[in-house]
Amino acid sequence: MTLMYSLGVNAPLVPIAAHHSPEEVIAHLSSRLETHGNNTTLLLRRADEWRVLGEPSKAANDYEHALKLEAMNPLAYLGLARTRISQKRYRDAIKMAKRGVALVDTPDAQAAFHAIVASAHAEMNNHPSALVAWKAAIDCERPEVDWFLGQARTLNNLGLHPAARDALLAARNRNPSVVLQRAWIDSLILCGDFQIAERQIDAGLQRSHWKSSWLLQRAKLRVARNELILARQDAAAALKEIAIRTTPDVENPLLEQQQHVAQSLVLKLSQAGPISNSSGN
Amino acid sequence: MRKCLFVAVCFAFVLVSARSHLVCADGTASAKSDQPKIYRGPYLQCATTESIAIVWRTSTDIDPVVRYGVSPDNLEFELQGDQIIRRMSVDVAAVSDAPIARANLLYDEPLGLGADRSPNDRDPSTRPGTRQYEAFATGLAIGTRYYYGVYDGDELLAGADAEHHFQTLPKTDEATDLRLWVVGDSGTGGSDQKLVFQAMREFSASSRIPDYFLHVGDMAYGDGADEEFQSNFFDIYQSTLRNTVCWPAMGNHEGHTSRGISQFGPYYDAYIVPTASEAGGVSSGTEAYYSFDIGRTHFICLDSHDLDRSPNGAMAQWLMSDLEVVQADWLIAFWHHPPYTKGSHDSDREQQLVEMRTFIMPLLEAAGVDLVLAGHSHIYERSMLIDGAYDTPTVAEGVVVDDGDGNPSGDGPYRKSAGLQPHNGTVAIVAGHGGGGVSRKGTMPIMREIVVENGSLIIDLHEDTLTGTMIDRSGNKRDQFQIIKRGVVEHSPISNPWQPKHDLSQITEHVVTWDSSFEGRLPPKWQLLDDRAGRMSIERRAGTPYYQAVVTAAEGNLIAIYDGIDGPINECQVYLEFVRSEAPAGLVLGWQDANNYCSLHIDQTTERALFYVVRGGERKALSDRKIDVDFSEPLKIELEPVNQIVEVQINDEIEYTVNLDQPLKAGRLGIEAERGAKIRFAGFTIEKARP
Numbered sequence: 024m025t026l027m028y029s030l031g032v033n034a035p036l037v038p039i040a041a042h043h044s045p046e047e048v049i050a051h052l053s054s055r056l057e058t059h060g061n062n063t064t065l066l067l068r069r070a071d072e073w074r075v076l077g078e079p080s081k082a083a084n085d086y087e088h089a090l091k092l093e094a095m096n097p098l099a100y101l102g103l104a105r106t107r108i109s110q111k112r113y114r115d116a117i118k119m120a121k122r123g124v125a126l127v128d129t130p131d132a133q134a135a136f137h138a139i140v141a142s143a144h145a146e147m148n149n150h151p152s153a154l155v156a157w158k159a160a161i162d163c164e165r166p167e168v169d170w171f172l173g174q175a176r177t178l179n180n181l182g183l184h185p186a187a188r189d190a191l192l193a194a195r196n197r198n199p200s201v202v203l204q205r206a207w208i209d210s211l212i213l214c215g216d217f218q219i220a221e222r223q224i225d226a227g228l229q230r231s232h233w234k235s236s237w238l239l240q241r242a243k244l245r246v247a248r249n250e251l252i253l254a255r256q257d258a259a260a261a262l263k264e265i266a267i268r269t270t271p272d273v274e275n276p277l278l279e280q281q282q283h284v285a286q287s288l289v290l291k292l293s294q295a296g297p298i299s300n301s302s303g304n
Numbered sequence: 305m306r307k308c309l310f311v312a313v314c315f316a317f318v319l320v321s322a323r324s325h326l327v328c329a330d331g332t333a334s335a336k337s338d339q340p341k342i343y344r345g346p347y348l349q350c351a352t353t354e355s356i357a358i359v360w361r362t363s364t365d366i367d368p369v370v371r372y373g374v375s376p377d378n379l380e381f382e383l384q385g386d387q388i389i390r391r392m393s394v395d396v397a398a399v400s401d402a403p404i405a406r407a408n409l410l411y412d413e414p415l416g417l418g419a420d421r422s423p424n425d426r427d428p429s430t431r432p433g434t435r436q437y438e439a440f441a442t443g444l445a446i447g448t449r450y451y452y453g454v455y456d457g458d459e460l461l462a463g464a465d466a467e468h469h470f471q472t473l474p475k476t477d478e479a480t481d482l483r484l485w486v487v488g489d490s491g492t493g494g495s496d497q498k499l500v501f502q503a504m505r506e507f508s509a510s511s512r513i514p515d516y517f518l519h520v521g522d523m524a525y526g527d528g529a530d531e532e533f534q535s536n537f538f539d540i541y542q543s544t545l546r547n548t549v550c551w552p553a554m555g556n557h558e559g560h561t562s563r564g565i566s567q568f569g570p571y572y573d574a575y576i577v578p579t580a581s582e583a584g585g586v587s588s589g590t591e592a593y594y595s596f597d598i599g600r601t602h603f604i605c606l607d608s609h610d611l612d613r614s615p616n617g618a619m620a621q622w623l624m625s626d627l628e629v630v631q632a633d634w635l636i637a638f639w640h641h642p643p644y645t646k647g648s649h650d651s652d653r654e655q656q657l658v659e660m661r662t663f664i665m666p667l668l669e670a671a672g673v674d675l676v677l678a679g680h681s682h683i684y685e686r687s688m689l690i691d692g693a694y695d696t697p698t699v700a701e702g703v704v705v706d707d708g709d710g711n712p713s714g715d716g717p718y719r720k721s722a723g724l725q726p727h728n729g730t731v732a733i734v735a736g737h738g739g740g741g742v743s744r745k746g747t748m749p750i751m752r753e754i755v756v757e758n759g760s761l762i763i764d765l766h767e768d769t770l771t772g773t774m775i776d777r778s779g780n781k782r783d784q785f786q787i788i789k790r791g792v793v794e795h796s797p798i799s800n801p802w803q804p805k806h807d808l809s810q811i812t813e814h815v816v817t818w819d820s821s822f823e824g825r826l827p828p829k830w831q832l833l834d835d836r837a838g839r840m841s842i843e844r845r846a847g848t849p850y851y852q853a854v855v856t857a858a859e860g861n862l863i864a865i866y867d868g869i870d871g872p873i874n875e876c877q878v879y880l881e882f883v884r885s886e887a888p889a890g891l892v893l894g895w896q897d898a899n900n901y902c903s904l905h906i907d908q909t910t911e912r913a914l915f916y917v918v919r920g921g922e923r924k925a926l927s928d929r930k931i932d933v934d935f936s937e938p939l940k941i942e943l944e945p946v947n948q949i950v951e952v953q954i955n956d957e958i959e960y961t962v963n964l965d966q967p968l969k970a971g972r973l974g975i976e977a978e979r980g981a982k983i984r985f986a987g988f989t990i991e992k993a994r995p
């Protein structure tokens with residue numbers, strides 16, 4: 024039926040004891056490979072384990088070895104293409120994904136390959152090619168949220184802001200993810216659709232207990248509207264809240280990102296005027 | 305909820321599978337008339353304050369109807385027609401008169417994968433002839449118990465009794481007493497899994513039946529195949545599933561056949577979870593990760609297996625948004641790969657575990673998470689009250705904020721501020737002990753309780769107090785802790801907290817490995833009984849980074865004894881390969897001295913396995929049998945001594961029991977090669993007996 028090679032992680036395979044660590048599984052697979060010799064399935068499984076251990080070059084070796092044995096194996100191409108992305112070898116990733124996509128025959132099965140091609144092109148700032156690939160990836164039954172976001176980023180990079188906005192709205196109609204909603208609000212601001220954006224943000228602020236991400240989004244809106252003092256107040260309020268939620272010298276990658284955005288906004292807008300006390304909401 | 309996703313279903317119509325399934329011409333599987341029509345369920349999914357899904361499977365076509373009501377004697381409401389979604393295996397769809405949407409097809413293994421599958425592995429596809437029915441009852445009263453029955457037209461198939469009931473979620477603005485049952489890594493279908501289940505039921509019968517079931521993944525070993533779900537999950541837990549919603553997290557074993565990207569496979573066929581904030585939280589738009597509120601407790605389930613775990617990935621971005629809106633009193637997060645463990649897995653080394661700790665834990669603790677539940681590592685590990693433990697490797701210094709045992713009858717409960725306050729302390733629990741073989745590799749320094757025994761966890765919420773109780777498979781209470789959230793409590797990190805003892809005697813799993821530093825010599829802790837008989841040295845295995853021992857018995861019988869472990873063992877295992885096959889070689893067990901030990905010998909020439917015991921210098925064969933194995937690859941030999949017997953396993957295929965003439969005395973392990981044999985071995989693993 025449907026060839027769902029959507030994610031070539033682990034093909035169903037040799038029963039390997041449930042509680043074994045990747046190292047033990049690798050040792051087991053290696054000893055089987057030693058004697059079974061050329062077995063694609065074992066190689067793919069070991070490659071996946073190498074990826075779990077964060078050893079992309081060893082993973083790539085195994086995928087390549089598997090492809091030498093079986094040049095038509097789409098899972099090997101998918102794994103290798105993903106590995107190449109993690110190694111930042113984007114051209115290789117595209118080459119492998121394109122070979123793989125030719126070996127599967129339904130939109131669902133092809134989508135994951137198109138998504139790799141798209142993200143590799145996007146990384147290399149080949150936006151027109153990335154756009155073509157994103158569209159192909161999304162043309163399946165259940166596109167991932169990340170793919171919709173990738174497509175919108177690419178459209179924005181091409182200066183096609185209204186198209187990005189419309190694509191995100193269309194995406195939201197297919198998938199209720201809040202992450203798509205937030206990206207859509209960003210695109211509304213970029214397109215100057217301030218009123219719709221403001222309504223969305225106000226509702227978000229209303230609903231949220233922690234508000235920093237919404238405050239930053241409103242700060243963006245206010246910068247776009249040239250309400251610089253208000254924008255700065257929002258950024259400062261976000262900073263205050265982030266300080267409450269984080270511990271000095273203890274990492275928090277996502278909140279630190281917000282913190283950097285807020286800090287640079289405050290800095291950039293420092294000429295705009297004093298911060299009033301009624302910040303945030 | 306899957307219902308929402310159906311709106312956007314594209315009508316890709318069914319192509320007939322090239323694979324033949326055993327079905328009748330009309331698409332019905334041939335089922336005996338005396339067999340129950342329902343083979344899976346009915347079970348409950350995706351409860352909200354006003355709705356629930358009732359799911360079941362049959363092997364024949366039925367006219368599905370669900371009747372329900374607030375008393376089992378009066379099932380006054382009815383679901384039928386469009387209120388019940390029909391899904392099916394591809395063979396049923398292939399002969400359907402109406403076109404079937406792709407989303408309504410149950411999992412069928414892609415052809416390319418089937419070709420590569422070992423004959424020993426199960427076909428992961430849905431059982432041919434399967435119909436799955438998903439009935440959505442909506443417009444229900446909040447926090448209310450309903451009874452239900454499943455019918456084929458007017459014929460009752462299941463329920464309409466006191467055991468088949470469901471409960472809508474309670475109001476989110478009122479505290480509700482709640483009991484949760486937390487299980488991980490249970491899906492073996494074996495006796496330990498059943499004992500764990502039984503122990504929970506007995507414990508609950510005298511106190512409170514769990515209101516909800518959280519499964520932290522690995523519920524269907526080995527590959528999450530559809531039939532493995534049936535035998536290792538549904539068949540075992542049905543008496544609970546018919547009246548208790550199971551909220552699942554996907555494990556890596558389910559990930560062998562199911563995928564977080566695009567959400568397909570037997571796991572996603574089995575479950576329906578909220579995706580559009582039907583039960584609280586914000587919309588995730590995917591069944592791979594989701595959240596829900598039960599009363600004043602907010603739950604978050606993540607996919608730690610096969611999705612992007614990084615801060616910019618959609619899952620972390622959704623999590624951030626979800627945590628912004630939480631205004632509950634309690635926050636419980638669960639997923640499969642534990643952020644902290646030294647059980648059968650190591651969170652300092654494995655990427656999924658490291659990433660859940662470094663990317664996800666900071667977000668959760670910034671939102672005041674109370675409990676983080678995981679599995680994967682086959683052990684029970686329960687932390688002290690911790691905060692900010694994101695470094696690799698994990699250390700206890702500066703991240704433990706209360707190093708007591710949290711036990712009300714010990715050091716006293718952990719204290720936290722009322723509500724959800726950032727960085728106010730978390731208890732992290734690994735509950736991967738639900739049925740698989742348990743083991744411990746090391747000591748995770750932030751843990752307060754480490755139990756290497758099968759069991760499960762019960763969590764009780766009552767007003768401002770959360771109580772966690774670990775019940776082992778024998779029904780014993782092995783750990784209890786409490787968190788009380790009241791007033792304002794400030795914590796500061798303890799620079800030199802209590803730490804669990806890294807007592808080697810507690811480490812059950814002992815793997816003997818070598819590296820280049822041992823090359824060309826006899827490794828430490830190994831001694832040769834008679835070094836004139838031959839030699840043993842470490843060599844690198846050609847073309848691999850691994851080292852193995854090579855034993856040559858040129859001049860006489862050579863016995864190499866390992867001194868690293870003493871005392872009773874549960875199991876030992878070795879991969880052994882003949883380089884020269886003129887003489888037998890094997891594994892030594894229960895070594896006292898040269899005159900008293902047991903040994904399993906493999907003779908490649910005669911293709912036999914011989915188990916003998918040497919007592920007072922006299923050798924006596926206890927078992928001698930022909931073995932049909934492929935000698936061109938290393939033989940996996942496992943010996944499991946239990947009282948007066950030894951279970952022998954060769955290559956996971958041959959399995960038999962040797963009866964000893966008297967109980968085996970605990971002793972050392974080793975390798976024996978008779979004169980003329982040359983062997984290599986690796987993967988020498990010993991599981992010590994639990995005290």
Ligand SMILES: [Fe+2]
Pocket residue numbers: 489521522555556557640679680681
């Ligand atoms: Fe696992």
